[in-house]
Amino acid sequence: xxxxxxxDDKPKNINIQNRRARHEYAFLVQYxxxxxxxGTEIKSIREGSVQLQDGFCTFHQDGSLWAHNIxxxxxxxxxxNNHEPTRARKLLLNKKELKQLAGKAQEQGLTIIPVRMxxxxxxxxxxxxxLAKGKKLYDKRDDLKAKDQKREMxxxxxx
Numbered sequence: 001x002x003x004x005x006x007x008d009d010k011p012k013n014i015n016i017q018n019r020r021a022r023h024e025y026a027f028l029v030q031y032x033x034x035x036x037x038x039g040t041e042i043k044s045i046r047e048g049s050v051q052l053q054d055g056f057c058t059f060h061q062d063g064s065l066w067a068h069n070i071x072x073x074x075x076x077x078x079x080x081n082n083h084e085p086t087r088a089r090k091l092l093l094n095k096k097e098l099k100q101l102a103g104k105a106q107e108q109g110l111t112i113i114p115v116r117m118x119x120x121x122x123x124x125x126x127x128x129x130x131l132a133k134g135k136k137l138y139d140k141r142d143d144l145k146a147k148d149q150k151r152e153m154x155x156x157x158x159x
Contacts, residue, residue, distance in 0.1 A: 014045060014119040018052040021113050023140060025132035030115065031101070033127050034092035035067070040075035041083050045125050049073035050117055057091065057112035057129055059102055065091040067114060067127060091127060104131055 037045075044050070051071040059065055066088045074082045093101070105112055116128040135143075 014048060014117070014125075016045075016048065016050045016052060016117040018055070018113070018115050020053050021115055021130070021132070023143075024135060025111075025113060025130070026135055026139070027115070027130040027132050028110070029100075029104070029131045031093060031097055031129050033065070033129055035125055035127050036090040036092065037125060038083050039081060040078040041072050042125055043075045043077075044072050044083075045117065046119065047073075047075070052114045052117060055114040057114065059105065063098060063102065065093060065098060065101065065112070067091055067129075070114060070117075070127075091129070101131060109133055 049072065051073075055067060055070040057065055057067050067090075068088050069086060070089065071086050072083070073085055101112060104110060110131055110133055112129055113132050114127050115130045118126055118128070120126055
């Protein structure tokens with residue numbers, strides 16, 4: 001009897017963070033949204049070749065939410081029908097959530113940004129988005145100061 005060895009059956013835990021967004025913005029509300037992907041995009045996401053730093057979300061006239069400037073690199077094993085890396089992708093949310101976001105996003109100084117991309121237990125790629133307000137320079141300094149103080153307290157506690 002021949003035994004065929006399978007590749008690792010456990011899916012790799014994909015958790016791609018937008019660290020710059022946490023520094024630049026204060027998050028008011030966060031949502032998990034599904035994404036409409038094409039062809040080889042999910043394979044590239046599972047490889048971890050995604051860049052969220054320049055991403056933002058906008059509403060189209062039909063009321064749908066779209067993510068722009070999220071770069072999903074082309075799949076290395078893809079052929080001539082590989083996907084376009086920086087195309088706009090439709091986000092999937094409930095109508096209730098879309099109404100809430102649309103109403104709040106109209107306010108001055110608020111924007112919708114991608115915070116994290118992950119693959120859930122069922123194998124679907126999800127994008128965590130946040131309604132955010134830009135931080136001022138002094139807010140950023142306060143955050144860094146609080147982070148340093150916490151780190152010092154943890155060090156002192158360990159000794």
